[in-house]
Amino acid sequence: MTPLPALPAAVERPGPATRVVAALSARGLKRRYQIDGRPVDALAGVDIEVQPGESVAIVGKSGAGKSTLLNLIGALDRGYEGELRVFGRELRTLSDAELARFRNQQIGFVFQAFHLLPQLSVGRNVMLPAAFGGGLTDGEVETRARALLAELGLSDRFDQNPAQMSGGERQRVAIARALLLEPPLLVCDEPTGSLDAETGRQILAVLADVRARRGTTLLLVTHDPAVARSADRTITLAGGRSAAGEAA
Amino acid sequence: MRVRRLVGLIVANLATQRLRAALTILGIVVGTALLVFFIGLGQGLRERVLNRIFPVNQLELEPRAVQVFGIEQIASDVPLDDARIAQVARLPGVVRAFGKQKSGFPARLWGGKELIGYNLFTEAFFDGMPAVVLRSELDTIEDVAAKRREAAARTAARCDVDLDCLAGQGCRDGTCELVVWASRFRDDLAIVLPCAASADCAQGVGCHGGRCGSGHSALPAEAAARCLLPESAGNGRGLEFDREVGVLARPCDAQGDFCPIAGSACPAGTYCAGDDPDTVLGWCEPPLPAVLNPLLIEVFNSDMARSLGAAPLASLHALYGIRFHVAFGDSYFAKDAARDRQQVKQAVVVGFSRKAPELGVALPLSLVRALNARFRSQAAAQVYDAVLIETLSNERVPEVVAGAEKLGFQLSRKSRAARTVGTVVFVTALALILLAFVVLLVAAAQIAQTFALLVHERRREIAVLRALGATRGAVAFLVLGEAAVLGVSGGTLGVALARAAAAGVDLAARAALAGVPLLPDGFFAFPVWAAPLGVAVGIVFCVAGALGPARRAAQMDPAEVLAQG
Numbered sequence: 001m002t003p004l005p006a007l008p009a010a011v012e013r014p015g016p017a018t019r020v021v022a023a024l025s026a027r028g029l030k031r032r033y034q035i036d037g038r039p040v041d042a043l044a045g046v047d048i049e050v051q052p053g054e055s056v057a058i059v060g061k062s063g064a065g066k067s068t069l070l071n072l073i074g075a076l077d078r079g080y081e082g083e084l085r086v087f088g089r090e091l092r093t094l095s096d097a098e099l100a101r102f103r104n105q106q107i108g109f110v111f112q113a114f115h116l117l118p119q120l121s122v123g124r125n126v127m128l129p130a131a132f133g134g135g136l137t138d139g140e141v142e143t144r145a146r147a148l149l150a151e152l153g154l155s156d157r158f159d160q161n162p163a164q165m166s167g168g169e170r171q172r173v174a175i176a177r178a179l180l181l182e183p184p185l186l187v188c189d190e191p192t193g194s195l196d197a198e199t200g201r202q203i204l205a206v207l208a209d210v211r212a213r214r215g216t217t218l219l220l221v222t223h224d225p226a227v228a229r230s231a232d233r234t235i236t237l238a239g240g241r242s243a244a245g246e247a248a
Numbered sequence: 249m250r251v252r253r254l255v256g257l258i259v260a261n262l263a264t265q266r267l268r269a270a271l272t273i274l275g276i277v278v279g280t281a282l283l284v285f286f287i288g289l290g291q292g293l294r295e296r297v298l299n300r301i302f303p304v305n306q307l308e309l310e311p312r313a314v315q316v317f318g319i320e321q322i323a324s325d326v327p328l329d330d331a332r333i334a335q336v337a338r339l340p341g342v343v344r345a346f347g348k349q350k351s352g353f354p355a356r357l358w359g360g361k362e363l364i365g366y367n368l369f370t371e372a373f374f375d376g377m378p379a380v381v382l383r384s385e386l387d388t389i390e391d392v393a394a395k396r397r398e399a400a401a402r403t404a405a406r407c408d409v410d411l412d413c414l415a416g417q418g419c420r421d422g423t424c425e426l427v428v429w430a431s432r433f434r435d436d437l438a439i440v441l442p443c444a445a446s447a448d449c450a451q452g453v454g455c456h457g458g459r460c461g462s463g464h465s466a467l468p469a470e471a472a473a474r475c476l477l478p479e480s481a482g483n484g485r486g487l488e489f490d491r492e493v494g495v496l497a498r499p500c501d502a503q504g505d506f507c508p509i510a511g512s513a514c515p516a517g518t519y520c521a522g523d524d525p526d527t528v529l530g531w532c533e534p535p536l537p538a539v540l541n542p543l544l545i546e547v548f549n550s551d552m553a554r555s556l557g558a559a560p561l562a563s564l565h566a567l568y569g570i571r572f573h574v575a576f577g578d579s580y581f582a583k584d585a586a587r588d589r590q591q592v593k594q595a596v597v598v599g600f601s602r603k604a605p606e607l608g609v610a611l612p613l614s615l616v617r618a619l620n621a622r623f624r625s626q627a628a629a630q631v632y633d634a635v636l637i638e639t640l641s642n643e644r645v646p647e648v649v650a651g652a653e654k655l656g657f658q659l660s661r662k663s664r665a666a667r668t669v670g671t672v673v674f675v676t677a678l679a680l681i682l683l684a685f686v687v688l689l690v691a692a693a694q695i696a697q698t699f700a701l702l703v704h705e706r707r708r709e710i711a712v713l714r715a716l717g718a719t720r721g722a723v724a725f726l727v728l729g730e731a732a733v734l735g736v737s738g739g740t741l742g743v744a745l746a747r748a749a750a751a752g753v754d755l756a757a758r759a760a761l762a763g764v765p766l767l768p769d770g771f772f773a774f775p776v777w778a779a780p781l782g783v784a785v786g787i788v789f790c791v792a793g794a795l796g797p798a799r800r801a802a803q804m805d806p807a808e809v810l811a812q813g
Contacts, residue, residue, distance in 0.1 A: 071807035076715060097719050104717020111810070115712040119264035120257075131253035132717035177716070189810075 021088040023185055023217040024050035024073060028082035030240075031068050042068040044240035045082070052087075052184065055211055055218040057228040060237035066221045067189070069237065073219060074187045075103045087184065104133040108178030108216075110207075112190035114170040116162040116177075122149065123158035126176045134181045141180070148176040152206060168199035175206060185217045186210070192227055204230045254722060258729040272698045273738035275691025276786050280742025281749065282684035284774070284782040288750050290677025292772035294670070305642050308348070308603075308660035309336065309652050310634040326656070327631045336635050339651040341644030347632030349376040349616050353623030354579030357595070357609075359572020364558035371580050373608035376616025379435045381636050382539060386430035386599035389542075389564065399426040418517070429568045429598040432537040437612050441591070441622055448622055519594050535571055535594040539610040542600045570597045577623055585623055603636075634660055688789045695731065695793030703727060703797045703804075711806035720802035727801050731794030732787050739786020743779045750774070 029046040032039050043065045050056050060066050071077040072084055078092050078099065085091070087106060094102060103109075116125045126145040130136055136144065149155055152172040162170055171191065178186055188207065192200030204227060211218050220231055228234045236243040262269050311328055314321055326332065328347065337345035351374035358369040387393070399417075405424040407413050413424035441448070521533050542564060549560040561567065575592050577585030584590065595609070604610035621629035635657065639648045649659060659667065703710070710723055718726075750772040757771060 067811050071811065074715065074807075076807040076810070077805075097721075100714070100717050100719040100722075103715060109712075109715045111712070115708065117709060117712070119260050124256075124260070128257075128713075129716045131250065131257060132713075132719070132722055133250070 021052075022049050022085070023052045023054065023087060024048060024219070025085040026069075026073075026083065029069070029072065029084050030081040031065070031072060031077070031079065032081070041240050043072075043080070046237070046240070046242040048235055048242055050217060050219065052217050053211070053215045054233075055208075055220070055231040057220045057222055057231035057234045058237060059222060059225075059228050059234055061223070064237040065240045066223075066237055068240075070187060070189055070219075070221045073185075074107055074109060075099045101133055104129055105181055106183050106185060108175075108181075108183040108186045110171070110174050110178050110186065110188040110191045112193035114162075114167075114174045114194070116170055116173055118161070118163055120162075121158065122154065122160050122162055122165070122173050125162060125173055126180055128177060129180045136181075144180055145176065148179055149173070152176050166199070167195050168202055171195060171199075171203050172206060175203075175210065179210065179214075179216075182214065183216070185219065188218065188220045188222075190222055190224070190227075191220065192224060193222075197226075200224070200226070251725075254725055255729060258726055258733060261726075262730055262733055268698075269734055269737070272695060273734045273741070273786075273790070275687065275694050276735065276738030276790055277741045277745060279684055279688035279691045279789065280739045280782045280786045281745035282687055283681060283785060284743050284746035284778050285749055285772075286677055286680040286684055287778050287781070288746065288772040288774040290673065290681070291775055291778075292750075292768075292770065293673045293677070295773045296768040296770060305639045305645065306603075307637050307639065307645065307648065308634050308663045309637060309657040310660045312653075312656050312658045328633070328635070329630055332655070333632065333635055335655060336637060336652060336657070339637075339648055339655075341640050341648045341651070343638045343640055345635050345637045346378045346381055347613070348381075348634040348636055349613060349620065349629075349631075350374065350633045351376070351616055352620055352628055353577060354582040354584060355574055355576050356578050356580055357572055357574045359570070362570060363561070363566070364556065368556075369580075372574055373605060374616050374619075375605045375608060375610045376613035376620075377539075377603065377610050377636070378613050379433050382433060382599070382601045382603060382610065383430070385601045385603065386433060386539065389600045390428070390430045390568070392428055392430055395426055395428060427569070429596075432534075432596070432598045433539060433612060434537070435612055435614055437534075437537065437615060441618060447626060521591075521593055535596040536574065536611055536615060537598040538572075538595040539599045539601050539604045540567070540597060541602060541604040541606045541608075541610075543602070543606045545600075547606075564600050567597045568599075571595065572597075576619055589623070688785065692789040692793035695734075695790055696796055699727065699731065699794040699797035700800070702730075703801045707801075707804060707809050708812075710801050710804055711809035714804075714806035715810065723804075724798040724802040727798035728791055728794055731790040731798070735787030735790030736783060737786075738790060739783035742786060743782040746782065747774065 026046050026048040029043055029048075030041060031043040032041050034040070046065070046069060048056075058066055058069060068077075072080050072091070073086060075086065075091050075094075078094070080092065083090065086102075089102065091099065091102070116122075117128070120128070123142070123145050126148060127141050130141040134141070146155070146158060149158060152175060154169060154172055154176070157165065157169070157173075162173060165173070171194075186207070191207065192203050195203060207218060207220075208230065210216055218231065220227055222228055330347070333345050333347045336342065351372075355372040355374070356370065357372040358367045360366070360368045405413060406422055407419035407424045408422070413419050417424040418427045419425075518534050545561055545564060545567070552558075553560045571594050573592060574595050575590060577590035595611075601610060617629045635652075637648065637652075639645050652658075710718075713723060713726075714720075750770070754770040754772065
């Protein structure tokens, strides 16, 4: 595997600490929405702790609060009550710009529907996060993108249009994009939801490989038991609350 | 670096939706094109048309008049003499001031046989004007600069008579030389006027040997030398040597331009002018330099040519050098002067000016003064009818007008018309420019709508960008950047369209108005700032239209959009 160019020192990383900082720590996490003027608790008190390098599946029925929790952990939403720390940072205290920077450098997103930009080539999709931060030169970004695509078995697809690729290939492109700036946390929302079983297994294998090689913390939101089984442990959400973790 | 990458994203976004982008900027293209087109037209009408007809910084003032029972009368008894002209010249903002004198004597003229086959006869009116007032316009219309360039490029041909030379050249001293008609309109010209006493002549000019001596010859020195009479030859009527006019004139036979004393014809460029209509012997002198208003030709072409059975005149240049006769003291309408006071002179067309009277002839001021002195009085010859002034700049005109009004002047009808036309052009151009802005506003509204739709269609893409680390500012930058690129494209295309349309209009006008005298090269003048302004306006209206959608895009909640699946 081609080693990826090192990230500049300016990019925040969870540095060596005297004590291990949890990748994710939620205590009494609540999220309330107003629907038709009535308050609805999407999350009614979630307690989670995920250690760096751990792979955790969050499962639950529809409406259990999985997406809400994902948005909070992914720093897309900070309208919560309680405590939510990602790599020691209380997300509620970050400004809008700081949250954007946090997402850019600490979190990689993998979506069920891939969400690749059709107007960009595969390579430019992968390089997209560098448009918003990372401090890499153009050359470094391209080298990293090519290395990631090669690592994910797409070495000759750099200039291809994503529309010409299969679902599994597109999801691998999305994973490459999520890994461009080497985020320590990968948040995957139903990563195999749009794929057939075989391709889904391949994607899970890719994610496992990524975690093994890089020590990336994996958070998998799914209702697919197969995906849940691929994680170290499972956290079940029900009625906006977290149930006890269960080792896979 | 980050901005460059975002710009790359903007370009990629636009590249995938070329048709939509083209449709989006259609309104901006049209609006910008209208704006630049009307700026060019307004400026062109002012610079290329109006300023040529009525130079903005050149005004004509006349003594303030009042209406008495519907008749205009000059309000002041103070004559408009040199002292008052000097007073006007001292006004702040005035560069120089000159008097203009109208003819106050009966006159009629006839001519045109060379052009239309027979002579036209008409009452004649004259404006006496200093040469300096007309110089620039005469040179421009005759294109003297081009003539001189052409002459410099050619080797002078040998000749015996004018006919040996090319058109526009005359034979002088055996060599073909360029004829510059405009240069014949000079202040130091004199004509031979018979007199009984100095009172018959202009002020400062004496009556010598029965003729007013009033200056130097307009003849070339060598021609004048040939024409000089020996001093001893002066022994009777028409044969006296006059130091004042002798260099100009010599006695001749009015029937044949023959000089009985010298035994030869009048020198080239002169004719034999009789003392009065009944005199056989006269004096060789150059024809009076006449400047016509080009409007006269337009009137002839549009209203007179057909009824006279004549062909319209294709160009003013056909009229240069055309001679006609003027009978001073003779009138179709007014009481004639005594027969022995009348004079028949020749005049030659030496140029065209919008400052010349529309239905009359401009002559050098000195000649009109001399004629007014002869037919009216010495005092009348000292009074002007109007003041021609040149201001330091266009911006000083209102100040100068205000100052002149305090001195008892008002703008002449011509200058009032010029200011009115100028105002009409300005207001019309302004209204059309406002119309262009209305089109641009509509275009901006359309852009707002298009971008709102675009942002809605791309809301998931925007949410993904936010998830990847795009700040709200970056999202707004992407939307506004697309608008700005569209603005640059729309503005540039609009400017190009305006220039193309202007060229087309000029081309069509040249074809449609062929034969109209003094047609300008074009009706448009695009200031250097017009193109950058067009592009800037395109950007401003596109970005303004996209502001709302950009704000909505920036404020979009990515979590909510992504949750929608």
